Amino acid sequence: MSEPAPAPETGPATVPEVVPAAGDRRRAPAPAHLRFFHGPMDCGKSTLALQVDHNQSRQGRSGLLLTQGDRSAQARITSRVGLAHDAVEVDAGTDLLLLVRSHWAEGRRVDYLIVDEAQFLTPGQVDQLAELVDASHVDVYAFGLTTDFRTRLFPGTQRLLEVADDVQRIQVEVLCWCGAPGLLNARVVDGQMVRHGATVVVADTAPTPAPEAAATEGDPCTDPEVHYQVLCRRHHVLGLLGPGAAGPGQLAL
Secondary structure, eight states, X not given: OOOOOOOOOOOOOOOOSSOOTTOOOTTSSSOOOEEEEEESTTSOHHHHHHHHHHHHHHTTOOEEEEESSOTTSSSEEEOTTSOEEEOEEOOTTOOHHHHHHHHHHTTOOOOEEEESSGGXXXXXXXXXXXXXXXXXXXXXXXXXXXXXXXSOBOHHHHHHHHHOXXXXXXXXXXXXXXXXXXXXXXXXXXXXXXOOSOSOOOOOSXXXXXXXXXXXXXXXXXXXOEEEEEEOHHHHHHTOOSTTOOOTTOOOO
């Protein structure tokens, strides 16, 4: 009986001479995820976004921070508790796939994305984030408002709720002026709550200046003062901004 032919010798595994700048994580034991954190204003979304970036970067990972319409009116993610970090400003016309690939082409790793103000994303941009997760194993952490001032889901929020791997309502409790949990965002123009208008009007939650602080009579007309206030569902329906405020259609005594 003839002896079996010896097994062919195998050399060392072939190692590519150049590692892709993207960092191929498709063979990593833990797959990437698209995570969405949402809530009303003042619940700490931007603070949490910066904390996640801090934790990720401490492990040697390289991230890219994105924002749109930050309260600072700059390309930054800012928190009301004083934290801030430079970010890339995007808009509805930004192709997020091309943005990340441009960083790869420059030899920069992108292991994760931090996306603040994610409610302003278009549905197509959310799908681009999902593609980055599935095809390139880039972790995405998105942070945004749940509803607009009309209590309707933002288009970006709706799409994230539909396709995200993990959806979490931020647990920091925001209170209405009455002490009940604040759930809904009210837009206040010149001291009056409004229910109609453009979906996106960037403003902070600072209260409207008192009448004596406004421009004196005879000064040129100024733009109306706009701010946002978190209300419980009951007081959002009634349009009550405080214990002494008269809502729409109510008699001020």
